[in-house]
Amino acid sequence: MLVVANEDNHPVNIAIHMVFVPLIYATSIILAALLPPIPLASTIPPISIADVSVAIYAIGYILLEPMAGLLMLPFHLGVMYFAHTLPTQFPREVIIKWAGALNVSAWIAQFLGHGLAEKRAPALLDNLFQVCYLGT
Numbered sequence: 001m002l003v004v005a006n007e008d009n010h011p012v013n014i015a016i017h018m019v020f021v022p023l024i025y026a027t028s029i030i031l032a033a034l035l036p037p038i039p040l041a042s043t044i045p046p047i048s049i050a051d052v053s054v055a056i057y058a059i060g061y062i063l064l065e066p067m068a069g070l071l072m073l074p075f076h077l078g079v080m081y082f083a084h085t086l087p088t089q090f091p092r093e094v095i096i097k098w099a100g101a102l103n104v105s106a107w108i109a110q111f112l113g114h115g116l117a118e119k120r121a122p123a124l125l126d127n128l129f130q131v132c133y134l135g136t
Helices: 009-033 048-065 066-089 092-118 128-134
Strands: none
Touching: 009 048, 009 092, 009 128, 048 128, 066 092
16 A cells, blocks of 8 residues: 655655654653752652653553553653663763754754645644653
């Protein structure tokens, strides 16, 4: 079966999404892990903003699309692991520089993919919920 690309599923934009949406997510979590943890109570250890973000995103993904969400769970856990491990291996400034540069580059690629391949604005400008959970 031959699939003809149209403005909504251009193969170049799909390829860009498959690389850069996970990169945006991972670098955002890595940067969030560098923020100070949120203190809850004297008997409960503080919680990381990155951990809360991963939990919300993973649960939302599972609720939205159960099979894909469960298949993506190792990716979410891996991102969380690296978000906590990288600061023990590299200085904060190096992590901020590289994760920030990759995040900005990935956003630029997303906008270029939509503008050049699909000739439309990214969904971020249309529907924030769709962007958060579908990455389109």
